[in-house]
Amino acid sequence: xxxxxxxxxxxxxxxxxxxxxxxxxxxxxxxxxxxxxxxxxxxxxxxxxxxxxxxxxxxxxxxxxxxxxxxxxxxxxxxxxxxxxxxxxxxxxxxxxxxxxxxxxxxxxxxxxxxxxxxxxxxxxxxxxxxxxxxxxxxxxxxxxxxxxxxxxxxxxxxxxxxxxxxxxxxxxxxxxxxxxxxxxxxxxxxxxxxxxxxxxxxxxxxxxxxxxxxxxxxxxxxxxxxxxxxxxxxxxxxxxxxxxxxxxxxxxxxxxxxxxxxxxxxxxxxxxxxxxxxxxxxxxxxxxxxxxxxxxxxxxxxxxxxxxxxxxxxxxxxx
Amino acid sequence: xxxxxxxxxxxxxxxxxxxxxxxxxxxxxxxxxxxxxxxxxxxxxxxxxxxxxxxxxxxxxxxxxxxxxxxxxxxxxxxxxxxxxxxxxxxxxxxxxxxxxxxxxxxxxxxxxxxxxxxxxxxxxxxxxxxxxxxxxxxxxxxxxxxxxxxxxxxxxxxxxxxxxxxxxxxxxxxxxxxxxxxxxxxxxxxxxxxxxxxxxxxxxxxxxxxxxxxxxxxxxxxxxxxxxxxxxxxxxx
Numbered sequence: 001x002x003x004x005x006x007x008x009x010x011x012x013x014x015x016x017x018x019x020x021x022x023x024x025x026x027x028x029x030x031x032x033x034x035x036x037x038x039x040x041x042x043x044x045x046x047x048x049x050x051x052x053x054x055x056x057x058x059x060x061x062x063x064x065x066x067x068x069x070x071x072x073x074x075x076x077x078x079x080x081x082x083x084x085x086x087x088x089x090x091x092x093x094x095x096x097x098x099x100x101x102x103x104x105x106x107x108x109x110x111x112x113x114x115x116x117x118x119x120x121x122x123x124x125x126x127x128x129x130x131x132x133x134x135x136x137x138x139x140x141x142x143x144x145x146x147x148x149x150x151x152x153x154x155x156x157x158x159x160x161x162x163x164x165x166x167x168x169x170x171x172x173x174x175x176x177x178x179x180x181x182x183x184x185x186x187x188x189x190x191x192x193x194x195x196x197x198x199x200x201x202x203x204x205x206x207x208x209x210x211x212x213x214x215x216x217x218x219x220x221x222x223x224x225x226x227x228x229x230x231x232x233x234x235x236x237x238x239x240x241x242x243x244x245x246x247x248x249x250x251x252x253x254x255x256x257x258x259x260x261x262x263x264x265x266x267x268x269x270x271x272x273x274x275x276x277x278x279x280x281x282x283x284x285x286x287x288x289x290x291x292x293x294x295x296x297x298x299x300x301x302x303x304x305x306x307x308x309x310x311x312x313x314x315x316x317x318x319x320x
Numbered sequence: 321x322x323x324x325x326x327x328x329x330x331x332x333x334x335x336x337x338x339x340x341x342x343x344x345x346x347x348x349x350x351x352x353x354x355x356x357x358x359x360x361x362x363x364x365x366x367x368x369x370x371x372x373x374x375x376x377x378x379x380x381x382x383x384x385x386x387x388x389x390x391x392x393x394x395x396x397x398x399x400x401x402x403x404x405x406x407x408x409x410x411x412x413x414x415x416x417x418x419x420x421x422x423x424x425x426x427x428x429x430x431x432x433x434x435x436x437x438x439x440x441x442x443x444x445x446x447x448x449x450x451x452x453x454x455x456x457x458x459x460x461x462x463x464x465x466x467x468x469x470x471x472x473x474x475x476x477x478x479x480x481x482x483x484x485x486x487x488x489x490x491x492x493x494x495x496x497x498x499x500x501x502x503x504x505x506x507x508x509x510x511x512x513x514x515x516x517x518x519x520x521x522x523x524x525x526x527x528x529x530x531x532x533x534x535x536x537x538x539x540x541x542x543x544x545x546x547x548x549x550x551x552x553x554x555x556x557x558x
Binding site for chain 1: 322323324326327330331334335394395396397398399400401402403404405406556557
């Protein structure tokens with residue numbers, strides 16, 4: 001379990017991270033999302049004890065990272081943004097070194113074998129790290145984080161440089177690891193976070209902009225009052241009929257999707273569910289509804305909105 | 321500490337650094353050994369020991385330049401500093417690895433002794449005390465070089481900075497004799513003499529084993545290793 005309380009980091013006058021608090025429970029995967037320079041890596045570096053915080057506290061399984069760094073660090077597997085690889089070593093000797101460095105008590109041979117297999121790097125174990133491709137290097141970096149089977153994993157952009165197939169593999173692996181580890185994962189790739197993480201923290205300008213599950217986040221900002229309908233019928237008549245409904249803010253039809261079938265974008269007043277009204281209209285006029293969907297926001301939209309400084313009502317407990 | 325020590329030793333011998341260091345060391349000292357001892361049929365190794373001291377100044381920065389600057393440049397220090405090991409053992413692991421390679425170089429002295437013993441009698445005790453002195457001087461020099469390597473991420477800067485600082489330690493000796501011309505600066509001369517690596521080492525080559533000098537070299541080593549630890553401590557807190 002990771003507890004972060006009022007964590008702040010100043011670089012001179014610049015506040016890189018400003019008063020961040022959150023907790024990650026055991027067996028939870030937390031996604032860390034934010035534009036470049038938002039303070040993601042700084043926060044992760046503070047969590048792992050690489051740099052100190054200006055104020056605030058980090059507890060790893062109840063141990064303060066600054067008070068008892070050795071004990072706290074022993075619980076963490078860390079993959080930094082740039083994996084800390086010694087290029088002149090072979091994969092195997094490097095992992096052996098990490099094994100010794102972490103003072104691992106597990107049976108060496110079988111543990112290394114497991115990690116090599118898990119990260120799918122057993123085919124390159126005897127090659128020099130400098131001769132490996134970016135994707136392989138990234139996976140060796142992940143392997144060094146997994147050595148010693150630490151209960152907490154902190155991964156800074158683990159899928160950077162991987163091809164799509166490897167990305168899926170690593171995501172599946174992280175998901176699997178998340179069952180019995182506490183994982184924090186940062187990424188630019190929103191679909192990745194949505195796929196892997198139980199919970200998302202969006203961080204912007206060094207503060208937590210949102211903290212909730214991915215689905216709840218998108219639910220909160222998605223709305224019943226904005227819908228898209230694809231309807232068969234005469235365009236002008238439909239537009240007029242919809243406009244005549246109660247509480248419609250606007251309706252628009254600027255796309256003819258199929259011959260004679262237009263797509264209507266409708267926004268009603270907030271809190272008003274107009275789907276039934278649309279259905280009734282269609283029945284009465286014998287128009288055919290071919291598609292109806294609410295305009296749900298993806299994490300992408302939320303992310304853009306939040307980081308562009310737009311204010312979104314995220315409801316209780318979500319916005320900070 | 322053990323893991324870092326073993327990795328560094330491995331890195332010394334998988335890269336060319338240890339081989340370049342050892343061969344240059346052996347070639348230069350071997351040259352003077354041939355010239356002074358074999359050429360003149362002399363069993364007195366004091367001159368060879370003195371050349372070992374001088375080339376240590378030029379070569380030790382070659383051993384230490386990489387140790388921390390490379391870690392910083394390749395961003396591998398992040399792995400070390402987030403591992404559950406104290407800073408002291410990171411510094412000492414690297415320190416003793418460099419010292420080991422240096423000891424391998426310095427122990428060539430015994431081979432010279434064996435070669436001389438074929439032709440005459442060798443003062444083995446003097447030779448041993450010279451070896452010990454050379455080891456402790458190297459211990460101090462390596463600590464200085466390691467400290468400078470921790471300050472920069474450029475190996476060349478670390479190497480040049482290392483040579484310059486070690487030369488400064490040598491020049492203290494000449495400054496002391498210069499200051500000696502002025503009677504009023506006697507206090508300065510005694511301070512400079514106290515700090516002079518050269519005159520302290522010179523005693524050993526004459527066969528005088530001075531324990532206070534050994535203590536001096538050890539203190540310098542401890543002090544600079546402490547500084548190196550502080551460099552990392554400070555960087556973490558700034």
